Amino acid sequence: MTKTDLMVKELVDKYGNKRESLLPILQGVYDLEHFVSDEAMVSIARNLDLSSADVYGKSTFYSFLDTIPRGKFVIRVCKTIVCDMHDKNQIVDTLENILKIKVGETTLNRKFSLLYTNCLGWCHKGPAMLVNDDVYTDLTPESIREIITDYKNRE
Amino acid sequence: MQERLKRLDVILGIHPESPYQVMEKALKRAPKDIISDLIDSGLKGRGGAGFLTGLKWKFAAAAEGDEKFVVCNADEGEPGTFKDREILTIVPKKVLAGMGICAYVIGAKKGYIYLRGEYKYLVPHLEREIAEFHKNCFKLELDFNVEVFLGSGAYVCGEETALLNSMEGFRGEPRNKPPFPTNNGYLGKPTVVNNVETLVSAQVVSRIGVEEFKKLGIQDSHGSKLFSVSGDTPRPGIYDLEFGLSLEEFVREFGDGDTKAVQVGGASGFCVPRKKFQSTTIGFPGGLTGDSLPTGGSMMIFNSSRSMYNVLRNYLDFFEEESCGQCTPCRIGCQQLKVGIEAVKRGDKDPEYLQQLLKLTDTMKITAKCGLGQSVANSFSSIVDNFREEMIY
Ligand code: SF4
Ligand code: FES
Secondary structure, three states, rough: OOOHHHHHHHHHHHHOOOOHHHHHHHHHHHHOOOOOOOHHHHHHHHHHHOOHHHHHHHOOOOOOOOOOOOOOEEEEEEEEEHHHHHHHHHHHHHHHHHHOOOOOOOOOOOOEOOOOEOOOOOHHHHOOOOOOOOOEEOOOOOHHHHHHHHOOOOO | HHHHHHOOOHHHHHHOOOOOOOOOOOHOOHHHHHHHHHHHHHOOOOOOOOOOOHHHHHHHHHHHOOEEEEEEEOOOOOOOOHHHHHHHOOOHHHHHHHHHHHHHHHHOOEEEEEOOOOHHHHHHHHHHHHHHHHHHHHHHOOOOOOEEEOOOOOHHOOHHHHHHHHHHOOOOOOOOOOOOOOOOOHHHOOOEEEEEEHHHHHHHHHHHHHHHHOOEEEEOOEEEEEEEEOOOOOOOOOEEEEEOOEEHHHHHHHHHOOOOEEEEEOOOOEEEHHHHHOEEEEEEOOOOEEOOOOEEEEEEEEEEEHHHHHHHHHHHHHHHOOOOOOHHHHHHHHHHHHHHHHHHHHHHOOOOOHHHHHHHHHHHHHOOOHHHHHHHHHHHHHHHOOOHHHHOO
């Protein structure tokens, strides 16, 4: 069994092999590998008795289940109207400067990806962003520097 | 007038009777009495369509099925809305008690909270609450089990049938209605899908009774409603207000003195310019509901420094990305509207072209399959009609 097959098997054991388990399994893969690989999709398809095209169609439907490799820490900055009004551009500029990548890209050491996302439900405290599952609000260029330094020090 | 702007704290407040005591009391009554109370209370879903909650429960209770489900829709994604997150953070017991009462009424043994992926950090908190809830169910001999189901960043899953598809492992695309989920929902079984706030309100009806509930709000729009206030305001946040508030009163309270427009109901709602503040009230009857597709109560305030062209372009960007792409009017329409206003702004198209775009939104309204595509017309036409010069120059 390959490493991917083992990972998928563990998730299938946990969530079950019914179609209803598909999204939780895809999310589990994403949490572990920071993207959903072709290999993982094929393995899931086999386990759930679905076509791999079917699994691919589900995975690509959701903006949080990228099918291209992402960094260990995925930063998603809200670009919807209220955060936009509250200077999200300045936040994105700061992030691009610190990480030396553009939105949509991943750092060479695979530690950070920088992406846009839609309204995060923190509009009263915008600008807001997610780093993986953690929420950061009331962002300023200064707070961004601190947050990123903190993540840089994490393994 | 001013006293209409009451801070009710019906939804988020703490009351002498705990939510699980309210549930205990409800469980001693006959399901049909709870249903008729809910119908009499006039409670309408806080999730958008404004359907009578009592009727939904009634249909699901009457539906044939060996298994039934209660689903709490916590896929809050409408721009400018954050009240469901606050409710789940501050008063999760009220939500769970609402689900418990619903389960008892319709005869469901299994419930789900469909939580948007953006709120994943809430899962440990919710799971602790659910464990405590299960203990209470056990004590009350209610055979009901709740689980969290996590979304993965798709706004359209707030539409109830898209949400069910997503749970079943299909693409989160809206289904044709009928059949309605109350007969043919999760896994084809009778299912009640209620918004977070609706479940809390159903619990409020059980707590204070129909008469007290009807005293809140105005004719046809009973109860209170949480509003998410953001944008150009010195007081952004969540407010529990009564229906029937005029925008004039609202802006006096929440504006920064320089308010040019208020977007009621998020990107899929309506943009109201200053000259219409007085004549616009918030509530179901006025046409403006303060509610929208996946959730409701979004109030975004724009002051005079804001370009309404940028606002509209931002919305269209949102819709273009979040359209599930299943039907052509919405998939292509959203793209064309965006390209269209950009062309007018650049001067590549005559201002008259805006009329054609408005016609396109009319078409989308009648031909799009779900609320997402149908409601693009709301913000588009209210912004283009009221701020035409800003679209052109
Ligand atoms: S209107 Fe838009 S979101 Fe709704 S089903 Fe059609 S394409 Fe999908
Ligand atoms: S607009 Fe950014 S969190 Fe809502």
